[in-house]
Amino acid sequence: MKVNILEAHDRLKYLMKSQADAVSQGCDDCLKRNPLSLKLQDKSPYIYIFAHARTADNQSDKRILWQPRLTKPKAQTNSCLFRAKSHTDILEVCWQIPPRELWPQFKAGNVTECEIAVWSINMFIHNREELEKNYPDDLTDEQVKHILTEIMMEMKSQECHANLMKNLYGDLDEGT
Numbered sequence: 001m002k003v004n005i006l007e008a009h010d011r012l013k014y015l016m017k018s019q020a021d022a023v024s025q026g027c028d029d030c031l032k033r034n035p036l037s038l039k040l041q042d043k044s045p046y047i048y049i050f051a052h053a054r055t056a057d058n059q060s061d062k063r064i065l066w067q068p069r070l071t072k073p074k075a076q077t078n079s080c081l082f083r084a085k086s087h088t089d090i091l092e093v094c095w096q097i098p099p100r101e102l103w104p105q106f107k108a109g110n111v112t113e114c115e116i117a118v119w120s121i122n123m124f125i126h127n128r129e130e131l132e133k134n135y136p137d138d139l140t141d142e143q144v145k146h147i148l149t150e151i152m153m154e155m156k157s158q159e160c161h162a163n164l165m166k167n168l169y170g171d172l173d174e175g176t
Helices: 005-032 035-043 098-106 115-126 128-131 141-169
Strands: 046-056 062-068 079-085 091-097
Touching: 005 035, 005 062, 035 046, 035 062, 035 141, 062 079, 062 128, 091 141, 098 115, 115 128
Parallel strands: none
Antiparallel strands: 046 062, 046 079, 079 091
C-alpha cells in the first residue's frame, strides 16, 4: 500500500488540532462552567486542572475527567495537569504524560514528537519529586482545608435553603 505523504500530513495536522481543541475545551469548561471550580476560584488565586482518562463501564470507551483542585495530585501516566490563574484564561502546563505504551511516539524526530510530552515523560521517570513539587505560592494545607470547609458549609446551606423553599412552596417548576 502506497501512502500519500500529503494526505498523511493533513490527517496528522487534523488529529493534532482536534486533540488541542479538545484539551482547550475541557480546560475552558472546567474553568468557566464547573460549579466547584468557580467556588475554588472565588477563594484562591489559582486552581489546578487535573485531566485524566478513565475507562467507562463498558470497558471499551474512555472519557476524560476534568477535576479542579487546590493542590497538585501525584503524577500519573495518561494525565495532564494545568495551573490556571483564577477567573482568567491564563494556563500553565505542569505536565502532559501520555499512556506508557505511546511514549515512543513522542520522541524527537518522530512525526508526532511533542516537546512537553517528552519533558513530562523524562521528569516522570527520572525526577518525579520535582514534577510533583508545590509552587512557591501554593496554599498551605491549612489554607486548603479552610477553603474546602467553607465551600462545604456554603453548599450545605444552599441545599438547606432549597429544601426549605420546596417544603414551603412545593415544586415551583410544576406551574403551581
